[in-house]
Amino acid sequence: MNxxxxxxxxxxxxxxxxxxFAELKTPAAPGTHTAEAAAQLPVERTSLLCPAPSTSDLAxxxxxxxxxxxxxxxDSGKAELQAAGEESGDGTSSKKKPAKPVLTPKTxxxxxxxxxxxxxxxALLGTAEGKYAPGWTVQETTEVAAGNGRGLQGVNCxxxxxxxxxxxxxxxxxxxxxxxxxxxxxxxxxxxxxxxGKDGDLKSTVGEGITVEPHADEPILLSTLTDDQExxxxxxxxxxxxxxxxxxxxxxxxxxxxxxxxxxxxxGSLVMPGIPKDATSVRLIxxxxxxxxxxxxxxxxxxxxxxxxxxxxxxxxxxxxxxxVDLGDVTRGDPGSLVLTPTDQSVPVVAALKVVRxxxxxxxxxxxxxxxxxxxxxxxxxxxxxxxxxxxxxxxRTATVKVTASAGxxxxxxxxxxxxxxAGTTQxxxxxxxxxxxxxxxxxxxxQSGGPVYAARTLSATEExxxxxxxxxxxxxxxxxxxxxxxxxxxxxxxx
Numbered sequence: 001m002n003x004x005x006x007x008x009x010x011x012x013x014x015x016x017x018x019x020x021f022a023e024l025k026t027p028a029a030p031g032t033h034t035a036e037a038a039a040q041l042p043v044e045r046t047s048l049l050c051p052a053p054s055t056s057d058l059a060x061x062x063x064x065x066x067x068x069x070x071x072x073x074x075d076s077g078k079a080e081l082q083a084a085g086e087e088s089g090d091g092t093s094s095k096k097k098p099a100k101p102v103l104t105p106k107t108x109x110x111x112x113x114x115x116x117x118x119x120x121x122x123a124l125l126g127t128a129e130g131k132y133a134p135g136w137t138v139q140e141t142t143e144v145a146a147g148n149g150r151g152l153q154g155v156n157c158x159x160x161x162x163x164x165x166x167x168x169x170x171x172x173x174x175x176x177x178x179x180x181x182x183x184x185x186x187x188x189x190x191x192x193x194x195x196x197g198k199d200g201d202l203k204s205t206v207g208e209g210i211t212v213e214p215h216a217d218e219p220i221l222l223s224t225l226t227d228d229q230e231x232x233x234x235x236x237x238x239x240x241x242x243x244x245x246x247x248x249x250x251x252x253x254x255x256x257x258x259x260x261x262x263x264x265x266x267x268g269s270l271v272m273p274g275i276p277k278d279a280t281s282v283r284l285i286x287x288x289x290x291x292x293x294x295x296x297x298x299x300x301x302x303x304x305x306x307x308x309x310x311x312x313x314x315x316x317x318x319x320x321x322x323x324x325v326d327l328g329d330v331t332r333g334d335p336g337s338l339v340l341t342p343t344d345q346s347v348p349v350v351a352a353l354k355v356v357r358x359x360x361x362x363x364x365x366x367x368x369x370x371x372x373x374x375x376x377x378x379x380x381x382x383x384x385x386x387x388x389x390x391x392x393x394x395x396x397r398t399a400t401v402k403v404t405a406s407a408g409x410x411x412x413x414x415x416x417x418x419x420x421x422x423a424g425t426t427q428x429x430x431x432x433x434x435x436x437x438x439x440x441x442x443x444x445x446x447x448q449s450g451g452p453v454y455a456a457r458t459l460s461a462t463e464e465x466x467x468x469x470x471x472x473x474x475x476x477x478x479x480x481x482x483x484x485x486x487x488x489x490x491x492x493x494x495x496x
Contacts, residue, residue: 038482042073042134049245050081050124050140050157051180051259052217053116058145061121063114063138064382065105066406066442070134070479077130079105081114081138083122084182085215105132111381111409111442123182123217126157134479137442139382141459141470148176149257151364152461153249154382154470156261160184160243164262166235167285167322168352168367171195171223174253178219179235182245183212189242193220196287197230200320212244219249232324234287234350255356256364258470263369266290268346270370272353273337273426274391274456274471275330280363281356282327284338286349288317294347300330301337301393306424314343335428337393337454340370357467366458366471373452374401374445375476380457381442383431389458390443391428394421397451404446405432409439421453445474 053061065081081103102124103114108131128136138157144150160182169177183189193207207225212218222235237246251257264270266289275282288294294317300307309330317323330336338353352369380390383405392401404416412434419429434441447453455474462468 038484040480041483042070042480043478044130044133046128046133046136047159047184048126048136048138048157049160049182049184050126050138051155051182051245051247051249052123052219053121053140053142054144054153055119056144056147056149057119058147059119059142060117061115061140061142062382063103063140064111064409064440065103065138066111066379066381067105067108067128067132068135068377068379068444069109073131073134075131077132079126079128079132079136081124081126084125084217108132109414110407111440113409113440124157125182125184125215135377135379135477137379137381137477139380139472141382143461143468148253149251151256151466152459152468152470153258154459154472155247155259156472158245158247160245162239162243164237164246165266165350166248166260167263167287167350168260168354168369169222169233169235169248169250170231171226171233172229172231176251177222178249179222179237180247180249181212181218181220183214183216183242184245185242186214187242188213189244190240191244192238192240193225194236194238195222195226196234196236196320196322197228198232198322202226202228232285232322234322250367252365254363256468258366260352260367261369261473263350263352264372264475266348266350268342268348270340270349270351271337271393271395271454272351272368272370273393273454273473274368274458275336275338275353275355276357276458276469277331277333277335277428278357279331279355280329280359282330283354284315284325284327284351285322285354286315286317286351287322288319288347288349290348291319292347293318294349295343296340296349297343299339301339301395301424301426302334303425303427306339317349335391335426337391337426339395355471357469362466364466364468366469368456368471369473371454371473372475374447374455374474377444377446377479378455378474378477379442379444380472380474382440382459383443384440385433385437387460388431389428389460390431391426391456392419392421393426393454394423394451395454396423398423399450399453400448401453402446402448403429403432404444405434406442406444408434408437408441411438412436412441418448423451
Protein backbone atom coordinates (compact mmCIF):
# COMPACT_ATOMS: atom_id res chain seq x y z
CA MET A 1 0.00 0.00 0.00
CA ASN A 2 1.43 3.41 -0.89
CA UNK A 3 2.12 6.19 1.66
CA UNK A 4 -0.79 8.39 0.51
CA UNK A 5 -3.31 5.62 1.07
CA UNK A 6 -1.87 4.83 4.50
CA UNK A 7 -2.13 8.48 5.56
CA UNK A 8 -5.71 8.69 4.30
CA UNK A 9 -6.82 5.59 6.21
CA UNK A 10 -4.99 6.70 9.36
CA UNK A 11 -6.73 10.06 9.23
CA UNK A 12 -10.17 8.48 8.88
CA UNK A 13 -9.42 6.06 11.72
CA UNK A 14 -8.28 8.86 14.03
CA UNK A 15 -11.34 10.96 13.26
CA UNK A 16 -13.65 8.03 13.88
CA UNK A 17 -11.93 7.33 17.20
CA UNK A 18 -12.63 10.84 18.43
CA UNK A 19 -16.14 11.43 17.13
CA UNK A 20 -17.56 7.95 16.83
CA PHE A 21 -17.42 5.40 14.04
CA ALA A 22 -18.61 5.93 10.49
CA GLU A 23 -18.53 3.25 7.84
CA LEU A 24 -16.07 3.93 5.02
CA LYS A 25 -17.85 3.14 1.76
CA THR A 26 -15.90 1.12 -0.84
CA PRO A 27 -15.24 3.26 -3.93
CA ALA A 28 -16.98 2.10 -7.08
CA ALA A 29 -14.60 3.05 -9.89
CA PRO A 30 -11.21 1.28 -9.79
CA GLY A 31 -8.03 2.83 -11.04
CA THR A 32 -9.08 6.49 -10.84
CA HIS A 33 -7.86 9.21 -8.46
CA THR A 34 -10.66 11.76 -8.66
CA ALA A 35 -11.74 12.95 -5.18
CA GLU A 36 -15.34 13.98 -4.61
CA ALA A 37 -16.78 16.21 -1.93
CA ALA A 38 -16.68 14.78 1.59
CA ALA A 39 -19.85 13.06 2.77
CA GLN A 40 -21.36 13.73 6.20
CA LEU A 41 -22.26 10.35 7.66
CA PRO A 42 -23.87 9.67 11.05
CA VAL A 43 -21.50 8.20 13.63
CA GLU A 44 -22.34 4.58 14.43
CA ARG A 45 -20.98 4.33 17.97
CA THR A 46 -20.63 6.84 20.81
CA SER A 47 -19.27 6.53 24.36
CA LEU A 48 -20.17 8.80 27.27
CA LEU A 49 -18.86 8.85 30.84
CA CYS A 50 -20.66 10.36 33.84
CA PRO A 51 -18.57 11.07 36.99
CA ALA A 52 -19.63 9.85 40.42
CA PRO A 53 -22.06 12.63 41.39
CA SER A 54 -21.38 13.43 45.04
CA THR A 55 -19.70 12.46 48.29
CA SER A 56 -22.67 13.78 50.29
CA ASP A 57 -25.33 11.55 51.85
CA LEU A 58 -27.77 14.44 51.22
CA ALA A 59 -27.36 14.33 47.44
CA UNK A 60 -30.13 13.40 45.00
CA UNK A 61 -29.08 12.88 41.40
CA UNK A 62 -31.10 12.61 38.22
CA UNK A 63 -29.88 11.43 34.80
CA UNK A 64 -31.50 12.35 31.50
CA UNK A 65 -30.57 10.67 28.23
CA UNK A 66 -31.56 11.97 24.81
CA UNK A 67 -30.67 11.28 21.19
CA UNK A 68 -31.95 13.70 18.54
CA UNK A 69 -33.46 12.20 15.43
CA UNK A 70 -30.77 12.03 12.72
CA UNK A 71 -31.40 11.32 9.06
CA UNK A 72 -29.36 8.59 7.42
CA UNK A 73 -29.25 6.18 10.38
CA UNK A 74 -30.41 2.57 10.35
CA ASP A 75 -33.42 1.51 12.39
CA SER A 76 -31.29 -0.77 14.55
CA GLY A 77 -29.09 0.03 17.52
CA LYS A 78 -29.08 0.26 21.29
CA ALA A 79 -27.87 2.47 24.13
CA GLU A 80 -27.14 1.77 27.76
CA LEU A 81 -25.67 3.41 30.85
CA GLN A 82 -24.10 1.14 33.45
CA ALA A 83 -22.55 1.70 36.84
CA ALA A 84 -18.76 1.55 36.88
CA GLY A 85 -17.56 -1.81 38.24
CA GLU A 86 -17.31 -2.17 41.98
CA GLU A 87 -14.46 -3.74 43.92
CA SER A 88 -14.60 -7.48 44.40
CA GLY A 89 -15.34 -9.01 47.78
CA ASP A 90 -11.64 -9.56 48.58
CA GLY A 91 -10.97 -5.81 48.27
CA THR A 92 -8.84 -5.95 45.16
CA SER A 93 -9.35 -3.16 42.65
CA SER A 94 -8.40 -5.16 39.58
CA LYS A 95 -11.38 -7.53 39.74
CA LYS A 96 -14.75 -5.93 39.13
CA LYS A 97 -18.30 -7.16 39.55
CA PRO A 98 -20.51 -7.08 36.45
CA ALA A 99 -22.10 -3.66 36.09
CA LYS A 100 -25.89 -3.37 36.16
CA PRO A 101 -27.79 -1.07 33.78
CA VAL A 102 -28.76 2.21 35.45
CA LEU A 103 -30.61 3.79 32.56
CA THR A 104 -31.76 2.43 29.21
CA PRO A 105 -32.32 5.31 26.77
CA LYS A 106 -35.56 5.48 24.78
CA THR A 107 -35.94 5.77 21.04
CA UNK A 108 -34.40 8.90 19.42
CA UNK A 109 -36.54 11.99 19.96
CA UNK A 110 -37.75 10.98 23.44
CA UNK A 111 -35.80 11.59 26.70
CA UNK A 112 -35.30 8.82 29.26
CA UNK A 113 -34.68 9.50 32.95
CA UNK A 114 -33.21 7.73 35.95
CA UNK A 115 -32.04 8.72 39.43
CA UNK A 116 -29.88 7.82 42.39
CA UNK A 117 -29.26 9.17 45.87
CA UNK A 118 -26.56 9.36 48.51
CA UNK A 119 -22.79 9.23 48.49
CA UNK A 120 -22.62 5.70 47.07
CA UNK A 121 -23.93 6.68 43.63
CA UNK A 122 -21.38 5.39 41.12
CA ALA A 123 -19.86 6.78 37.98
CA LEU A 124 -21.64 5.66 34.81
CA LEU A 125 -20.21 4.18 31.62
CA GLY A 126 -22.38 4.58 28.53
CA THR A 127 -22.37 3.26 24.98
CA ALA A 128 -24.78 4.01 22.14
CA GLU A 129 -24.85 2.30 18.76
CA GLY A 130 -26.74 2.69 15.50
CA LYS A 131 -29.63 5.16 15.54
CA TYR A 132 -28.93 6.03 19.20
CA ALA A 133 -25.34 7.18 18.63
CA PRO A 134 -25.46 10.48 16.65
CA GLY A 135 -25.73 13.39 19.08
CA TRP A 136 -26.32 11.22 22.15
CA THR A 137 -26.48 13.49 25.22
CA VAL A 138 -26.67 12.60 28.93
CA GLN A 139 -27.13 15.22 31.66
CA GLU A 140 -26.23 14.51 35.29
CA THR A 141 -27.93 16.90 37.75
CA THR A 142 -27.46 16.73 41.52
CA GLU A 143 -29.19 18.61 44.34
CA VAL A 144 -27.20 18.76 47.57
CA ALA A 145 -29.42 19.88 50.45
CA ALA A 146 -26.72 21.13 52.84
CA GLY A 147 -23.03 21.09 53.66
CA ASN A 148 -19.97 21.57 51.51
CA GLY A 149 -21.03 22.20 47.90
CA ARG A 150 -24.73 22.57 48.75
CA GLY A 151 -26.93 23.68 45.88
CA LEU A 152 -27.39 22.51 42.30
CA GLN A 153 -24.57 20.71 40.47
CA GLY A 154 -24.76 19.67 36.83
CA VAL A 155 -22.52 18.24 34.13
CA ASN A 156 -22.85 16.88 30.62
CA CYS A 157 -21.46 13.36 30.50
CA UNK A 158 -18.48 13.45 28.14
CA UNK A 159 -16.66 11.27 25.64
CA UNK A 160 -13.34 9.74 26.73
CA UNK A 161 -10.21 11.55 25.56
CA UNK A 162 -6.49 11.87 26.26
CA UNK A 163 -6.05 15.53 27.29
CA UNK A 164 -8.09 18.06 29.30
CA UNK A 165 -7.61 21.67 30.52
CA UNK A 166 -9.42 22.99 33.60
CA UNK A 167 -8.77 26.68 34.39
CA UNK A 168 -10.86 27.68 37.41
CA UNK A 169 -9.95 24.97 39.92
CA UNK A 170 -8.61 25.89 43.36
CA UNK A 171 -6.77 24.59 46.42
CA UNK A 172 -7.71 27.53 48.66
CA UNK A 173 -8.79 26.82 52.24
CA UNK A 174 -12.51 27.19 51.51
CA UNK A 175 -12.49 24.93 48.43
CA UNK A 176 -12.50 21.15 48.14
CA UNK A 177 -11.80 20.29 44.49
CA UNK A 178 -11.55 16.84 42.98
CA UNK A 179 -10.41 15.76 39.53
CA UNK A 180 -12.72 12.89 38.67
CA UNK A 181 -11.22 10.34 36.24
CA UNK A 182 -13.31 7.58 34.64
CA UNK A 183 -11.82 4.74 32.57
CA UNK A 184 -14.25 3.03 30.14
CA UNK A 185 -11.85 0.44 28.77
CA UNK A 186 -10.75 -3.11 29.59
CA UNK A 187 -7.17 -2.09 30.42
CA UNK A 188 -5.84 0.35 33.01
CA UNK A 189 -5.22 3.98 32.07
CA UNK A 190 -2.18 5.92 33.28
CA UNK A 191 -2.66 9.65 33.86
CA UNK A 192 -0.51 12.67 34.75
CA UNK A 193 -2.05 15.71 36.47
CA UNK A 194 -0.12 19.00 36.23
CA UNK A 195 -1.07 22.09 38.26
CA UNK A 196 -0.34 25.72 37.35
CA GLY A 197 -0.84 28.60 39.79
CA LYS A 198 -0.18 32.33 39.69
CA ASP A 199 3.59 31.76 39.69
CA GLY A 200 3.64 28.87 37.25
CA ASP A 201 4.06 25.11 37.51
CA LEU A 202 3.51 23.66 40.98
CA LYS A 203 6.34 21.16 40.90
CA SER A 204 5.19 17.81 42.27
CA THR A 205 5.64 14.15 41.43
CA VAL A 206 2.47 13.09 43.28
CA GLY A 207 0.32 13.68 40.22
CA GLU A 208 2.50 11.55 37.92
CA GLY A 209 1.56 8.08 36.76
CA ILE A 210 -1.86 7.81 38.41
CA THR A 211 -3.45 4.47 37.55
CA VAL A 212 -7.17 4.30 36.82
CA GLU A 213 -8.34 0.71 36.83
CA PRO A 214 -10.48 -0.72 33.99
CA HIS A 215 -14.16 0.30 34.08
CA ALA A 216 -13.47 2.35 37.21
CA ASP A 217 -13.76 5.88 38.56
CA GLU A 218 -10.96 7.62 40.47
CA PRO A 219 -11.53 10.94 42.32
CA ILE A 220 -8.25 12.79 43.02
CA LEU A 221 -8.34 15.48 45.72
CA LEU A 222 -6.27 18.38 44.36
CA SER A 223 -4.97 19.41 47.78
CA THR A 224 -3.20 16.02 48.04
CA LEU A 225 -1.11 16.90 44.96
CA THR A 226 0.38 20.14 46.34
CA ASP A 227 0.90 21.99 49.63
CA ASP A 228 0.28 25.35 47.94
CA GLN A 229 -3.04 27.08 48.51
CA GLU A 230 -3.94 28.64 45.18
CA UNK A 231 -7.10 30.69 44.67
CA UNK A 232 -6.89 30.22 40.90
CA UNK A 233 -5.49 27.01 39.50
CA UNK A 234 -5.26 25.47 36.05
CA UNK A 235 -5.36 21.68 35.97
CA UNK A 236 -3.90 19.84 32.98
CA UNK A 237 -4.83 16.15 32.66
CA UNK A 238 -2.69 14.15 30.22
CA UNK A 239 -3.26 10.44 29.60
CA UNK A 240 -0.05 8.46 29.04
CA UNK A 241 -1.84 5.27 28.07
CA UNK A 242 -5.49 4.49 27.48
CA UNK A 243 -8.19 7.17 27.68
CA UNK A 244 -10.43 8.63 30.37
CA UNK A 245 -13.30 10.98 30.98
CA UNK A 246 -12.39 13.91 33.22
CA UNK A 247 -14.22 16.66 35.11
CA UNK A 248 -13.45 18.80 38.18
CA UNK A 249 -15.91 18.93 41.05
CA UNK A 250 -15.46 22.27 42.84
CA UNK A 251 -17.03 22.40 46.31
CA UNK A 252 -17.08 25.59 48.39
CA UNK A 253 -17.88 25.78 52.10
CA UNK A 254 -19.77 29.08 51.68
CA UNK A 255 -20.58 29.47 47.99
CA UNK A 256 -22.00 26.04 47.14
CA UNK A 257 -20.40 24.23 44.25
CA UNK A 258 -20.66 22.79 40.78
CA UNK A 259 -18.84 20.79 38.13
CA UNK A 260 -16.14 22.52 36.12
CA UNK A 261 -16.10 21.01 32.63
CA UNK A 262 -12.99 21.11 30.47
CA UNK A 263 -12.21 24.24 28.49
CA UNK A 264 -12.04 23.97 24.74
CA UNK A 265 -8.56 23.36 23.31
CA UNK A 266 -6.11 26.28 23.63
CA UNK A 267 -6.97 28.99 21.08
CA GLY A 268 -6.23 32.65 20.38
CA SER A 269 -9.88 33.71 20.68
CA LEU A 270 -12.38 32.28 23.19
CA VAL A 271 -16.09 32.58 23.97
CA MET A 272 -17.74 31.89 27.34
CA PRO A 273 -21.52 32.07 26.79
CA GLY A 274 -24.47 32.34 29.14
CA ILE A 275 -23.63 34.59 32.11
CA PRO A 276 -26.93 34.95 34.02
CA LYS A 277 -28.41 38.45 34.11
CA ASP A 278 -28.55 38.39 37.93
CA ALA A 279 -24.93 37.32 38.44
CA THR A 280 -23.52 39.20 41.45
CA SER A 281 -19.89 38.27 40.78
CA VAL A 282 -17.96 37.03 37.74
CA ARG A 283 -14.31 35.98 37.85
CA LEU A 284 -12.20 35.24 34.76
CA ILE A 285 -9.47 32.61 35.04
CA UNK A 286 -7.06 32.22 32.10
CA UNK A 287 -3.87 30.32 31.31
CA UNK A 288 -1.56 30.06 28.33
CA UNK A 289 0.42 26.82 27.97
CA UNK A 290 2.92 28.17 25.44
CA UNK A 291 6.21 30.05 25.84
CA UNK A 292 4.76 33.47 24.93
CA UNK A 293 2.65 35.86 27.01
CA UNK A 294 -0.89 36.55 25.80
CA UNK A 295 -2.54 39.97 25.69
CA UNK A 296 -6.28 39.74 25.24
CA UNK A 297 -9.13 42.16 24.62
CA UNK A 298 -11.99 41.59 27.05
CA UNK A 299 -15.48 42.25 25.73
CA UNK A 300 -18.96 41.51 27.01
CA UNK A 301 -21.55 40.48 24.45
CA UNK A 302 -24.80 42.00 25.75
CA UNK A 303 -28.36 42.04 24.32
CA UNK A 304 -27.50 45.29 22.54
CA UNK A 305 -23.98 44.52 21.32
CA UNK A 306 -20.34 44.31 22.39
CA UNK A 307 -19.30 46.27 25.50
CA UNK A 308 -15.81 46.78 26.90
CA UNK A 309 -15.98 46.46 30.72
CA UNK A 310 -14.66 49.62 32.36
CA UNK A 311 -11.31 48.96 34.01
CA UNK A 312 -10.99 45.54 32.37
CA UNK A 313 -10.32 46.44 28.76
CA UNK A 314 -7.49 43.89 28.45
CA UNK A 315 -5.94 41.05 30.40
CA UNK A 316 -2.27 40.02 30.34
CA UNK A 317 -1.59 36.29 30.75
CA UNK A 318 2.03 35.39 31.46
CA UNK A 319 3.33 32.24 29.81
CA UNK A 320 2.79 29.18 32.01
CA UNK A 321 1.00 31.14 34.75
CA UNK A 322 -2.66 31.29 35.78
CA UNK A 323 -4.28 34.71 36.10
CA UNK A 324 -7.56 35.52 37.84
CA VAL A 325 -9.49 38.77 37.26
CA ASP A 326 -12.55 39.88 39.23
CA LEU A 327 -15.08 41.42 36.84
CA GLY A 328 -17.69 42.08 39.53
CA ASP A 329 -21.33 42.33 38.42
CA VAL A 330 -20.21 42.84 34.84
CA THR A 331 -23.60 42.00 33.28
CA ARG A 332 -25.45 44.70 35.29
CA GLY A 333 -28.85 43.08 35.03
CA ASP A 334 -28.60 41.81 31.44
CA PRO A 335 -27.58 38.37 30.18
CA GLY A 336 -24.14 38.28 28.60
CA SER A 337 -21.22 36.30 27.25
CA LEU A 338 -17.51 37.00 27.60
CA VAL A 339 -15.42 37.17 24.43
CA LEU A 340 -11.60 37.16 24.46
CA THR A 341 -9.61 38.11 21.36
CA PRO A 342 -5.89 38.85 20.88
CA THR A 343 -4.78 42.49 20.96
CA ASP A 344 -1.95 41.71 18.55
CA GLN A 345 -0.21 38.37 18.18
CA SER A 346 -2.49 35.35 18.66
CA VAL A 347 -1.34 33.11 21.52
CA PRO A 348 -3.26 29.93 22.49
CA VAL A 349 -5.16 30.33 25.79
CA VAL A 350 -7.62 28.35 27.90
CA ALA A 351 -10.12 30.11 30.14
CA ALA A 352 -13.23 29.78 32.30
CA LEU A 353 -15.58 31.94 34.35
CA LYS A 354 -16.57 31.45 37.97
CA VAL A 355 -20.08 32.89 38.34
CA VAL A 356 -21.82 33.67 41.64
CA ARG A 357 -25.50 34.44 42.21
CA UNK A 358 -27.11 35.59 45.46
CA UNK A 359 -25.78 37.58 48.39
CA UNK A 360 -24.49 37.01 51.90
CA UNK A 361 -25.03 33.48 53.20
CA UNK A 362 -27.31 32.65 50.28
CA UNK A 363 -24.82 32.50 47.43
CA UNK A 364 -24.29 29.77 44.86
CA UNK A 365 -21.55 29.11 42.28
CA UNK A 366 -21.37 27.77 38.73
CA UNK A 367 -18.68 27.71 36.03
CA UNK A 368 -18.60 28.54 32.32
CA UNK A 369 -15.58 27.12 30.48
CA UNK A 370 -14.57 28.50 27.09
CA UNK A 371 -16.39 26.39 24.54
CA UNK A 372 -16.58 25.61 20.86
CA UNK A 373 -19.33 26.86 18.56
CA UNK A 374 -22.57 24.92 18.20
CA UNK A 375 -21.51 24.05 14.65
CA UNK A 376 -24.08 21.77 13.06
CA UNK A 377 -26.11 20.83 16.15
CA UNK A 378 -26.02 20.66 19.95
CA UNK A 379 -28.44 19.43 22.60
CA UNK A 380 -29.16 20.17 26.26
CA UNK A 381 -31.19 17.54 28.14
CA UNK A 382 -33.11 17.76 31.45
CA UNK A 383 -35.25 20.86 30.89
CA UNK A 384 -38.58 21.57 32.55
CA UNK A 385 -41.36 24.09 31.94
CA UNK A 386 -39.71 26.35 34.55
CA UNK A 387 -36.11 26.91 35.56
CA UNK A 388 -34.39 26.52 32.16
CA UNK A 389 -32.68 29.37 30.29
CA UNK A 390 -31.05 29.12 26.87
CA UNK A 391 -28.44 31.75 25.94
CA UNK A 392 -27.33 32.23 22.34
CA UNK A 393 -24.49 34.49 21.21
CA UNK A 394 -23.35 35.44 17.70
CA UNK A 395 -20.00 37.18 18.33
CA UNK A 396 -19.09 38.09 14.75
CA ARG A 397 -22.08 37.97 12.37
CA THR A 398 -25.86 37.86 12.62
CA ALA A 399 -27.13 34.27 12.72
CA THR A 400 -30.44 32.46 12.38
CA VAL A 401 -30.95 29.56 14.79
CA LYS A 402 -33.62 26.87 15.06
CA VAL A 403 -34.36 25.51 18.55
CA THR A 404 -36.41 22.34 18.90
CA ALA A 405 -38.06 21.23 22.14
CA SER A 406 -38.40 17.45 22.12
CA ALA A 407 -41.29 15.38 23.39
CA GLY A 408 -41.29 15.04 27.16
CA UNK A 409 -39.96 11.98 28.96
CA UNK A 410 -43.55 11.22 30.00
CA UNK A 411 -45.32 12.52 26.90
CA UNK A 412 -45.81 15.61 24.78
CA UNK A 413 -45.47 16.96 21.25
CA UNK A 414 -42.19 18.42 19.89
CA UNK A 415 -42.16 22.07 18.80
CA UNK A 416 -39.58 24.32 17.10
CA UNK A 417 -38.91 28.06 16.99
CA UNK A 418 -36.46 30.09 14.92
CA UNK A 419 -34.52 33.05 16.31
CA UNK A 420 -32.34 35.76 14.79
CA UNK A 421 -29.32 36.68 16.91
CA UNK A 422 -27.78 39.97 15.81
CA ALA A 423 -24.03 40.30 15.41
CA GLY A 424 -22.22 40.87 18.69
CA THR A 425 -25.25 40.17 20.89
CA THR A 426 -26.29 37.61 23.48
CA GLN A 427 -29.96 36.69 23.80
CA UNK A 428 -31.76 34.68 26.47
CA UNK A 429 -34.43 33.35 24.12
CA UNK A 430 -38.00 32.51 25.04
CA UNK A 431 -37.96 28.74 25.03
CA UNK A 432 -40.36 26.61 23.03
CA UNK A 433 -42.20 24.17 25.33
CA UNK A 434 -43.62 20.88 24.03
CA UNK A 435 -47.37 20.69 23.79
CA UNK A 436 -48.89 18.57 26.58
CA UNK A 437 -45.50 18.29 28.29
CA UNK A 438 -45.04 15.55 30.87
CA UNK A 439 -41.65 15.11 32.49
CA UNK A 440 -38.44 16.69 31.19
CA UNK A 441 -37.51 17.57 27.63
CA UNK A 442 -34.44 18.29 25.51
CA UNK A 443 -33.49 21.42 23.59
CA UNK A 444 -31.69 20.94 20.29
CA UNK A 445 -29.96 23.98 18.76
CA UNK A 446 -29.27 24.08 15.00
CA UNK A 447 -27.79 27.18 13.32
CA GLN A 448 -29.48 27.81 9.95
CA SER A 449 -27.47 30.66 8.44
CA GLY A 450 -25.03 33.47 9.22
CA GLY A 451 -22.03 33.48 11.53
CA PRO A 452 -20.96 31.07 14.25
CA VAL A 453 -23.24 30.61 17.26
CA TYR A 454 -22.24 29.73 20.83
CA ALA A 455 -24.75 28.51 23.39
CA ALA A 456 -25.24 27.65 27.06
CA ARG A 457 -28.16 26.35 29.10
CA THR A 458 -28.79 27.32 32.74
CA LEU A 459 -30.85 25.22 35.15
CA SER A 460 -32.15 27.04 38.24
CA ALA A 461 -33.80 25.73 41.41
CA THR A 462 -34.06 28.01 44.44
CA GLU A 463 -34.20 26.19 47.77
CA GLU A 464 -34.67 28.03 51.10
CA UNK A 465 -33.69 31.30 49.46
CA UNK A 466 -30.47 29.97 47.94
CA UNK A 467 -30.47 30.50 44.15
CA UNK A 468 -29.15 27.11 43.10
CA UNK A 469 -28.03 26.96 39.46
CA UNK A 470 -25.77 25.14 37.04
CA UNK A 471 -24.61 26.05 33.53
CA UNK A 472 -23.71 23.71 30.65
CA UNK A 473 -22.20 24.93 27.39
CA UNK A 474 -23.40 23.45 24.09
CA UNK A 475 -20.56 22.70 21.65
CA UNK A 476 -21.20 20.73 18.46
CA UNK A 477 -22.45 17.21 19.24
CA UNK A 478 -20.20 15.64 16.56
CA UNK A 479 -23.11 13.44 15.52
CA UNK A 480 -21.76 13.17 12.00
CA UNK A 481 -18.29 12.58 10.63
CA UNK A 482 -16.88 13.89 7.37
CA UNK A 483 -15.67 11.03 5.17
CA UNK A 484 -13.97 11.97 1.89
CA UNK A 485 -15.37 10.29 -1.20
CA UNK A 486 -12.94 8.89 -3.76
CA UNK A 487 -13.10 6.93 -6.96
CA UNK A 488 -9.88 5.11 -6.10
CA UNK A 489 -10.25 1.37 -5.45
CA UNK A 490 -8.40 0.83 -2.16
CA UNK A 491 -8.68 -2.94 -2.49
CA UNK A 492 -6.46 -2.75 -5.58
CA UNK A 493 -3.89 -0.62 -3.77
CA UNK A 494 -3.72 -3.06 -0.87
CA UNK A 495 -2.36 -5.71 -3.28
CA UNK A 496 0.57 -3.52 -4.37
